[in-house]
Amino acid sequence: MTPLLELRSISCGYENTVIAGQLNMQLQAGEIACLLGPSGCGKTTVLRAVAGFNSLLSGTIVQNGKEISSVGFTLPPEQRGIGVVFQDYALFPHLNVFDNIAFGLHRRSAAEKKLSVAEMLKLVELPDISNRYPHELSGGQQQRVALARALAPKPKLLLMDEPFSNLDTDLRKQLALEVRSILKDQGIAAIMVTHDQQEAFAISDKLGILARGTLQQWGTPTELYYQPVNPLVAGFVGKGELFDAECLSETAVVTELGTIEFAEPFGGVTGKQLSLFIRPADIRPSTEKGNVMATIEQKEFLGSSVVYQLMLPSGRRIESEIFEPLMFEVGSQVSLHVSAHRPIAFSG
Structure with a gap:
């Protein structure tokens, strides 16, 4: 045509x-x-x-x-x-x-x-x-x-x-x-x-x-x-952060946010270095045990969602956005869980 x-x-x-x-x-x-x-x-x-x-x-x-x-x-x-x-x-x-x-x-x-x-x-x-x-x-x-x-x-x-x-x-x-x-x-x-x-x-x-x-x-x-x-x-096209990552297998990587397991193989090669793009909606603070702890420095209630500014142990600041009435106070220590959706990865 x-x-x-x-x-x-x-x-x-x-x-x-x-x-x-x-x-x-x-x-x-x-x-x-x-x-x-x-x-x-x-x-x-x-x-x-x-x-x-x-x-x-x-x-x-x-x-x-x-x-x-x-x-x-x-x-x-x-x-x-x-x-x-x-x-x-x-x-x-x-x-x-x-x-x-x-x-x-x-x-x-x-x-x-x-x-x-x-x-x-x-x-x-x-x-x-x-x-x-x-x-x-x-x-x-x-x-x-x-x-x-x-x-x-x-x-x-x-x-x-x-x-x-x-x-x-x-x-x-x-x-x-x-x-x-x-x-x-x-x-x-x-x-x-x-x-x-x-x-x-x-x-x-x-x-x-x-x-x-x-x-x-x-x-x-x-x-x-x-x-x-x-x-x-x-x-x-959307907020997010780049994280250095190392492939552990075809379905898993290790990052500053801990080990992330994906639902399906994404072509990763064991030992390969990647840059992983992770969006705020994929980072979930929780009171349950997780891979890494973070400190809530700021929160912003937006009605349909809550945006948290988080401090990692390394001193890096990242953002999390959740779409449910799950509220944490500023200064709280939380564990972080990363959603295992399809990865957005770039060669390191």
């Missing part, structure tokens, strides 16, 4: 300065992808190159089998059939909602524009605000109008640059799920740029970690969470 979009070893930046280089990825029709990474890593630069706003320093961008960007050639944005939702929404303040949404429908008749705008407003659940102006709308409503405007021309691909960053946490999560539902219902593929891991997990079918100027890993959110290719990816 021909990908809807393909980046072939692209490098992009400004004035011959590479910000993100040698990126390879494919997006199929109807797939929703996220580029996740720290501020300044080049996520927006890549998005602008896909939109046609920035030229390439190397490589090729192909859309439906047709080259749309290469060195020395950039198909104009208006000829790509790609919708864009900007971080600041970019609504025209002097136009009402109807005219904002209809702005990109130049070649439609008045009747077609009216029908299309009504359809889009119904889609984003704002059917009665066509006469309002942007300053009369809440942040969430402005975001929905920006989405409606981008979807009105019926693009096959939508690009979103930090679309929910100006909203509060609860509204961000709600809108992310709503946007995913709308895109899936309309069969529209999308690439969203974000630095929020939870947001990326909520909306994406495919996820790319962009850091240190390159695409570290591209795959499903599940693959990146459970099978990260390096510690950088592991740490970016």
